[in-house]
Amino acid sequence: MTGSKIDCSRFFKFLTGAGIEFFTGVPDSLLKDFCAYVSDNIGCDNHIIAANEGNAIALGCGYHLATGKTPLVYMQNSGLGNSANPILSLADSQVYSIPLVMVIGWRGMPGVKDEPQHIKQGRVQSVLLDAMEIPYEVLKPDTDDAVSAAQRIIDTARRENRPAAIVVPPGSFCGYKLSGELPCELPMTREDAIGIIVSTLEDDAVIVSTTGKTSRELYEYRHGAGQGHEKDFLTVGSMGHTSQIALGISLNTNKKVICLDGDGSAIMHMGSMAVNAGRGQGNFIHIVINNGAHDSVGGQPTCGFEIDFVTVALGCGYERAIKADTEKSLKKSLKTLLSAGEGPCFLEVRVKKGARADLGRPATTPVENKKALMEFLRQNDN
Numbered sequence: 001m002t003g004s005k006i007d008c009s010r011f012f013k014f015l016t017g018a019g020i021e022f023f024t025g026v027p028d029s030l031l032k033d034f035c036a037y038v039s040d041n042i043g044c045d046n047h048i049i050a051a052n053e054g055n056a057i058a059l060g061c062g063y064h065l066a067t068g069k070t071p072l073v074y075m076q077n078s079g080l081g082n083s084a085n086p087i088l089s090l091a092d093s094q095v096y097s098i099p100l101v102m103v104i105g106w107r108g109m110p111g112v113k114d115e116p117q118h119i120k121q122g123r124v125q126s127v128l129l130d131a132m133e134i135p136y137e138v139l140k141p142d143t144d145d146a147v148s149a150a151q152r153i154i155d156t157a158r159r160e161n162r163p164a165a166i167v168v169p170p171g172s173f174c175g176y177k178l179s180g181e182l183p184c185e186l187p188m189t190r191e192d193a194i195g196i197i198v199s200t201l202e203d204d205a206v207i208v209s210t211t212g213k214t215s216r217e218l219y220e221y222r223h224g225a226g227q228g229h230e231k232d233f234l235t236v237g238s239m240g241h242t243s244q245i246a247l248g249i250s251l252n253t254n255k256k257v258i259c260l261d262g263d264g265s266a267i268m269h270m271g272s273m274a275v276n277a278g279r280g281q282g283n284f285i286h287i288v289i290n291n292g293a294h295d296s297v298g299g300q301p302t303c304g305f306e307i308d309f310v311t312v313a314l315g316c317g318y319e320r321a322i323k324a325d326t327e328k329s330l331k332k333s334l335k336t337l338l339s340a341g342e343g344p345c346f347l348e349v350r351v352k353k354g355a356r357a358d359l360g361r362p363a364t365t366p367v368e369n370k371k372a373l374m375e376f377l378r379q380n381d382n
Contacts (some may be wrong), residue, residue: 005174006139006146008037014147015072016042018154020101022063024048024056025074026268030105030170032298035074036178039300049300052240052268053079057086057163061098070158074103076297077125077167078118078237080132088132091163099157101150102134102165109169116366117211117237129165136165141172178299184352186325190289191217191356193349194260196327197287198222200334202256206377208233208246209260212296213355214289218260219362230372234362240268243286247276250284253377256338257283263290263304270312273346277317280344285337286318288346291353299353309348319343325350 011034023038027049038047050056053075060071075083091098108114108122129136135156137149150166157164194217198207209215215234222229233249235242243266246259266273266288276286292305313321320340324330330349337345362369 005141005143006034006172007143007174008034008176010143011146011150011173012037012041014150018151020070020072020154022046022060022067022069022071023074024050024059024063024071025103026050026053026056026076026079027294027297027300028074028076028079028105028107029297030076030107030168030172031074031103032300033173033176034103034168035300036298037176040179049294049302051270053082054084054086057083057091057100060100061086061091061096064098064100070099070101070154072101072103074105076105077107078121078239080104080121080125080128084132087134087163093160093162097161098163099161100163101154101157102163104136104165104167106138106167106169112170114170115236115361125167129167134163134165135160136167138167138169139172141169146172184292186350186352188325188327188330188349188351189354190214190291190295190351191221192327193289193330193351194218195221196330197258197260197334197349198225200331200338201258202338204231205256205258206231206233206249206253206373207258207260208242208249209235210242210262210265211235211237211239212262213359214260214262216359216361217355220360228372229362229364229369230376232369233373234366234369236362236366240265241272243272243276244269246286247272247280247284249377250280253283255283255377256285259284259286261286261288262295263288263292263307263309264294264302266309267302267304267307273313273318274316276344277313280318282319282340282342282344284344286313286344286346287349289349289351291351293353295353295355305350310346313346313348317343318346321346321348323348323350 108118250257310321322333
């Protein structure tokens with residue numbers, strides 16, 4: 001049987017039939033259909049959405065050590081950076097020699113239109129895999145070919161006791177929608193919360209927004225309000241590092257610096273919160289907009305709603321930490337935090353997941369964004 005795309009059901013059944021029974025990783029928009037099928041068809045003990053890609057490699061290694069079996073680790077190609085350390089210093093054949101099957105979404109594939117933050121990563125991906133000495137195959141959009149390629153990669157990983165990769169170009173999988181999601185009773189969307197936050201801030205406040213739809217919604221809010229974009233840093237890549245960018249700015253300006261983070265981003269490098277709390281000053285406010293999902297790459301769940309972010313923040317040493325989940329409580333919380341004292345503050349805003357189907361993308365380039373913000377900071381700081 002052949003076709004124009006890879007059938008998620010057949011591909012999954014092949015993998016489980018080949019003895020791949022444990023799946024972990026960080027969701028990617030190119031893999032969302034496959035990951036949704038995995039979520040619907042395997043128990044939660046055997047499918048763990050990891051905090052970051054390096055953690056996923058480590059989870060897979062632990063699974064192999066306990067069972068002797070081969071795990072599958074999925075990620076966007078940007079995750080190669082997060083996973084390079086445990087791949088090379090833990091799983092590699094010259095260290096613990098652990099077989100792993102990696103499934104990597106090829107964002108920024110040459111010749112395919114993509115966002116600026118993916119272009120370089122996509123162009124050098126094959127070079128990186130070669131440099132890391134990871135055997136790989138690029139899937140074709142055909143189920144039979146995909147199964148054959150995956151079998152060869154599984155055989156290589158097991159025969160040579162090493163990581164080996166399946167690279168997935170854009171549009172490879174047939175569509176599949178995640179089922180069984182419970183309705184969310186929270187009243188606000190992320191876009192609602194962003195509008196309330198921005199409209200409440202002082203005119204010269206700087207915003208650093210996390211990658212994905214948060215930055216897109218912030219850009220659209222400014223555009224709709226007839227405002228410029230020079231006060232905002234849109235973190236189009238580097239997921240999980242938004243708060244450290246904001247901290248670095250806040251330590252070198254007198255303005256309020258607001259980090260608009262997401263639950264997936266905050267979880268990915270949660271250790272940053274300890275540094276924020278220890279080194280941040282009274283002009284730093286860290287806001288996590290928590291919808292319990294990796295909303296920008298397919299809506300796969302995070303553990304965001306299982307975390308007491310306020311307790312974590314206070315434990316790390318933020319001066320104040322508050323949670324809001326309604327428009328009224330958000331406005332009240334912002335008023336409290338904007339008038340707070342010497343130390344950094346934290347706010348968790350719980351919202352329902354989802355975004356407008358017609359949500360646009362920034363019309364400015366990352367370099368234009370950078371230059372405008374730097375000029376704003378130079379000319380207006382005191």
